[in-house]
Amino acid sequence: GAGVSQSPSNKVTEKGKDVELRCDPISGHTALYWYRQSLGQGLEFLIYFQGNSAPDKSGLPSDRFSAERTGGSVSTLTIQRTQQEDSAVYLCASSPFPAAPDTQYFGPGTRLTVL
Amino acid sequence: AQKVTQAQTEISVVEKEDVTLDCVYETRDTTYYLFWYKQPPSGELVFLIRRNSFDEQNEISGRYSWNFQKSTSSFNFTITASQVVDSAVYFCALSEPSLNDYKLSFGAGTTVTVRA
Numbered sequence: 353g354a355g356v357s358q359s360p361s362n363k364v365t366e367k368g369k370d371v372e373l374r375c376d377p378i379s380g381h382t383a384l385y386w387y388r389q390s391l392g393q394g395l396e397f398l399i400y401f402q403g404n405s406a407p408d409k410s411g412l413p414s415d416r417f418s419a420e421r422t423g424g425s426v427s428t429l430t431i432q433r434t435q436q437e438d439s440a441v442y443l444c445a446s447s448p449f450p451a452a453p454d455t456q457y458f459g460p461g462t463r464l465t466v467l
Numbered sequence: 468a469q470k471v472t473q474a475q476t477e478i479s480v481v482e483k484e485d486v487t488l489d490c491v492y493e494t495r496d497t498t499y500y501l502f503w504y505k506q507p508p509s510g511e512l513v514f515l516i517r518r519n520s521f522d523e524q525n526e527i528s529g530r531y532s533w534n535f536q537k538s539t540s541s542f543n544f545t546i547t548a549s550q551v552v553d554s555a556v557y558f559c560a561l562s563e564p565s566l567n568d569y570k571l572s573f574g575a576g577t578t579v580t581v582r583a
Contacts, residue, residue, distance in 0.1 A: 385570060395558065395573035408568045443512065447569070455502070456571060458512035 354378065356459035358444050364465045365434055373429040373462045377446030384427050385447075385456060386411075386419060390440035398442075401427060434466045470494065471561050473574035480549055481582050488544040488577045490559030496520075500562040501542045502571065503533070507555040515557075518542060549581045 357376045365371050377384050386398040397411040401421045412418070416435075421427040431438055441463050445456035472491045480486050492501065503515040516526065518535050526533050530550075534543045546553050556578050560571040 383569070387571075394575045395571075397570045397572070400568040400570055402568070408570065411570075441510065445512075455514050455517050456569075457514065458504075460509075460511045 356444055356446055356457055358442075358459040358462050360462060361460065362463045362465075364467065366467050367436060368433050370430065370432045371434055371464065373431075373442050373464070375427045375429070375444030375446075375459060377425065377427070377444070378457055379425075381446035381448050381457075382424065383447045383449065383456075384421060385445045386427070386429050387443045387445065388440045389443060389461070393440075395443075398429070431464075434464075436466050439464055439466045469574075470572040471559050471574035473557075473559055473577050475577045476575070477578045477580070479580045479582065482550060483548050484581075486546045486549050486553075486579060486581075488546075488557050488559075488579070490542045490544065490574060492540050492542065492559070492561045494540075494561060494563055496563045496565050498564055500564075500569075501535070502560040502562065503542075503544050504558045504560060505555045506558065506576070512558070515544075546579070549579075551581050551583050554579060554581045 359374045384401040387395055389395045399406055399419050400408040403424045404421050416432045419429045441461040443458055443461045445458045447456045470493050474489050478486055499520045501518045505513045505515055523535050530547045532545045556576045558576045559574040562569045562571055
């Protein structure tokens with residue numbers, strides 16, 4: 353079956369612009385996670401969705417970052433007024449059921465470059 | 468505080484050599500879960516193994532093996548008879564149920580380069 357997909361694969365934007373990153377999880381997976389991978393910070397958690405709700409947003413670095421999930425499926429991560437330090441690879445992962453530590457399956461990521 | 472420590476930043480070996488990647492973790496949970504992921508040059512994180520804290524049996528899968536030692540909070544990974552295709556960044560990760568969402572705390576990763 354299809355894995356986790358993310359779009360766009362690459363995004364170059366100018367400082368101050370808003371960007372939207374999209375994640376399509378594996379069908380039927382109720383849990384969805386966003387992570388960020390950057391040279392200085394490694395792989396870090398951003399936000400977790402269970403269905404359409406986000407009980408853990410503790411990793412979002414600032415209020416410029418927000419995310420939503422609709423229909424228990426697609427999720428969008430929005431970064432407003434992008435800054436150069438937002439440049440990173442944004443990874444999405446999904447897992448079948450969060451009540452047990454099911455394996456998280458990762459998408460290919462979106463590489464964001466803020467000029 | 469870093470929950471997962473991968474002390475080796477880079478390891479370079481010649482093909483057919485064995486390579487062991489160290490992972491040390493820190494948690495207050497009595498039940499927790501440990502993972503290894505591989506990130507090849509293509510960039511996608513590939514799941515390798517999940518281990519429960521209450522199962523200390525070591526595991527072997529082909530050329531890969533894992534040594535879980537609860538007493539030393541370590542979950543080391545060995546690639547036997549390495550091949551060029553094993554060249555990648557390898558991440559160890561921890562999931563703690565007390566956090567109620569099973570998010571992963573990753574180590575910094577170890578870059579493995581296998582030379583022909």
